[in-house]
Amino acid sequence: xxxxxxxxxxxxxxxxxxxxxxxxxxxxxxxxxxxxxxxxxxxxxxxxxxxxxxxxxxxxxxxxxxxxxxxxxxxxxxxxxxxxxxxxxxxxxxxxxxxxxxxxxxxxxxxxxxxxxxxxxxxxxxxxxxxxxxxxxxxxxxxxxxxxxxxxxxxxxxxxxxxxxxxxxxxxxxxxxxxxxxxxxxxxxxxxxxxxxxxxxxxxxxxxxxxxxxxxxxxxxxxxxxxxxxxxxxxxxxxxxxxxxxxxxxxxxxxxxxxxxxxxxxxxxxxxxxxxxxxxxxxxxxxxxxxx
Numbered sequence: 274x275x276x277x278x279x280x281x282x283x284x285x286x287x288x289x290x291x292x293x294x295x296x297x298x299x300x301x302x303x304x305x306x307x308x309x310x311x312x313x314x315x316x317x318x319x320x321x322x323x324x325x326x327x328x329x330x331x332x333x334x335x336x337x338x339x340x341x342x343x344x345x346x347x348x349x350x351x352x353x354x355x356x357x358x359x360x361x362x363x364x365x366x367x368x369x370x371x372x373x374x375x376x377x378x379x380x381x382x383x384x385x386x387x388x389x390x391x392x393x394x395x396x397x398x399x400x401x402x403x404x405x406x407x408x409x410x411x412x413x414x415x416x417x418x419x420x421x422x423x424x425x426x427x428x429x430x431x432x433x434x435x436x437x438x439x440x441x442x443x444x445x446x447x448x449x450x451x452x453x454x455x456x457x458x459x460x461x462x463x464x465x466x467x468x469x470x471x472x473x474x475x476x477x478x479x480x481x482x483x484x485x486x487x488x489x490x491x492x493x494x495x496x497x498x499x500x501x502x503x504x505x506x507x508x509x510x511x512x513x514x515x516x517x518x519x520x521x522x523x524x525x526x527x528x529x530x531x532x533x534x535x536x537x538x539x540x541x542x543x544x545x546x547x548x549x550x551x552x553x554x555x556x557x558x559x560x561x562x563x564x565x
Contacts, residue, residue, distance in 0.1 A: 341456030
């Protein structure tokens, strides 16, 4: 069965396990704010048209996954990229600390239950990948997950990678276009953005002192991201490592990748049958003869 294949991109995480966080730039030499803003506008105009075709075609869903360190720009990027899309065609979910109900299910349950239906965009601000990122860095969280005694903690991460790969391949086989974006912000840029929040009273609500505790574990997070992206970037569910220090460039490129992906699956509007066309002719005649 033919599945969606990722468009080519220099930011595509390879499928052979050779991805290295240390090799990835957090800013782009091609960044140009005015040009990038125009590219974003052009791409969002195309997305508006493609979304209508996606809805009418009703054969595919789109799942967009956004991951990144605190202050990487997930919220603002989702807002910027999806600004031209009909809100009725999107569903956005932010995944934070699991609830008691979620802990009573397997680790994929809380995202599986809100996957987008055909014809719609599903947008995950953080996702099932938290279970191999945050939980890996803070492995003591496993103690509260009510796991069966048979689970081997020495192999749990590879087993979770396997479960994620299987789940994403199943979705892709059934028509879901999956695009995953790691917003690769530098540690220094994160520091500047935290300070900007502290210096602006209107943005104090965005600052959480706990974010500094996570910042101290930067190296552990980079190791976790590297392994997770290597283990789960596949042609039908690719990861893109986007330089996040330049927000306009990042947003434009994400929108363009989404356009390329949707164009690649060949969305078409449903063609009416002969009986449908006959009904259309009858309806046209009735409306024409009715006048005002």
